[in-house]
Amino acid sequence: MRKGLSILLAGVMATSLFGCSSNKPQEEVKLTIAAAASLENAFEDELIPMFEKEYSNVTIEGVYDSSGKLQLQIEKGLDADVFFSAATTQMNALKDEDLVDADSISNVLENKLVLIKGKDSNTTVTEFDNISAASMIAIGDPEVVPAGSYAKEALTNLGVWDSIQDRLSLAGNVTEVLSQVEAGNAEVGLVYATDAASSDKVEVVAECDNSLLATPVLYPVGRVSSTKHKEEADSLIKFLKSDKALKVFKKYGFKKGE
Numbered sequence: 606m607r608k609g610l611s612i613l614l615a616g617v618m619a620t621s622l623f624g625c626s627s628n629k630p631q632e633e634v635k636l637t638i639a640a641a642a643s644l645e646n647a648f649e650d651e652l653i654p655m656f657e658k659e660y661s662n663v664t665i666e667g668v669y670d671s672s673g674k675l676q677l678q679i680e681k682g683l684d685a686d687v688f689f690s691a692a693t694t695q696m697n698a699l700k701d702e703d704l705v706d707a708d709s710i711s712n713v714l715e716n717k718l719v720l721i722k723g724k725d726s727n728t729t730v731t732e733f734d735n736i737s738a739a740s741m742i743a744i745g746d747p748e749v750v751p752a753g754s755y756a757k758e759a760l761t762n763l764g765v766w767d768s769i770q771d772r773l774s775l776a777g778n779v780t781e782v783l784s785q786v787e788a789g790n791a792e793v794g795l796v797y798a799t800d801a802a803s804s805d806k807v808e809v810v811a812e813c814d815n816s817l818l819a820t821p822v823l824y825p826v827g828r829v830s831s832t833k834h835k836e837e838a839d840s841l842i843k844f845l846k847s848d849k850a851l852k853v854f855k856k857y858g859f860k861k862g863e
Contacts, residue, residue: 631662634837637684638667641691641751641824642778643716643797645669647857655853656844663837671778673749679704679829686832687841689824691716691797692751696825709828709839712862713846714854716822717798718755718813721786724806728792732811736793737765739772743782743791746775751822752782756795759817783807797822799858823862 640648645667653665668675668685676695679685680702688705690696693712699705720736722728730739745753753775760766776782779796786794787806794807801809815821826845828838844850851861 634663634834636663636665636686636834636837636841638665638687638689638841639675639679639683639685639829640667640669640689641672641675642669642780643691643752643799644689644824645780646803647854647859651853652845652850655849656841659844660837660840663840665841671745671750673746673751674777677749684831685829686834686838687826688829689713689826689845690751691822691824692754693820693823693825694751694754696827699829700827704830705827706830707827709842710825711827711842711846712823712825713851714824714862715860716824716858718752718759718795718818718822719798719801720793720810720813721783721796721801721807722793722810723786723789724808726789726792728810730793730810733759733763733813733817734765736760737769737772739769739792741774741791742769742772743774743776743785743794745779745782745795746777750776750778752779752795752797755813755818755822758819759795759813762817797858802858821863824859825862 648667657664672690672692672695676699679699696710700707720733730736744756747753747757774785774791779800782794782796783800783804785791787804801807826842832838
């Protein structure tokens with residue numbers, strides 16, 4: 606009788622302990638992703654809600670700007686967990702400084718540099734070759750904006766960079782370039798295809814041929830070394846590389862990276 610009672614009590618205690626451990630709430634985690642400005646719409650409209658629905662204990666805050674500015678912020682101690690750059694240059698710099706873990710980096714997306722004008726513009730610019738016909742050309746600042754760096758490279762290779770210096774309007778990110786062209790403050794501008802697709806006030810004049818660039822416009826993602834939430838950061842990176850996320854990115858004009 607006593608032996609049977611002991612077994613019963615042991616079973617009850619085991620069940621109780623198991624029940625407590627299985628019902629233990631997950632730790633609430635907040636992740637910050639520092640992402641290129643051209644990714645903001647895809648993240649805020651769809652990807653962040655999708656991830657938070659799948660990982661109910663995790664909330665995501667997006668910090669969006671030019672990749673060069675985000676690089677500087679991370680170097681100065683920005684409390685970010687994941688970095689999603691619009692170019693490999695900034696990611697490689699942070700990797701070399703041991704601020705992003707090398708084994709976590711993947712080229713997730715590819716974009717295209719395009720020449721745009723306002724929908725109602727009467728510009729005579731029809732190709733990259735005759736961009737010098739424009740009175741004002743908006744590009745991202747090549748020192749901090751990857752799209753601007755790509756623009757400078759393409760225009761230099763075309764042999765027109767030096768001749769347009771007095772007509773350049775340098776912006777802090779591609780969103781500002783888009784706004785300048787939308788408002789008519791710049792006759793044409795150079796942005797990513799995804800930025801052009803996000804606006805009904807501009808149209809694409811021409812697409813930059815990859816032969817004008819040393820490397821395609823690749824978007825790498827990586828884990829910031831100082832993150833206190835490595836597991837959750839890795840889950841976010843894995844999600845961003847998944848087929849369902851790539852399907853969303855494609856809707857916003859991106860292609861899968863190599």
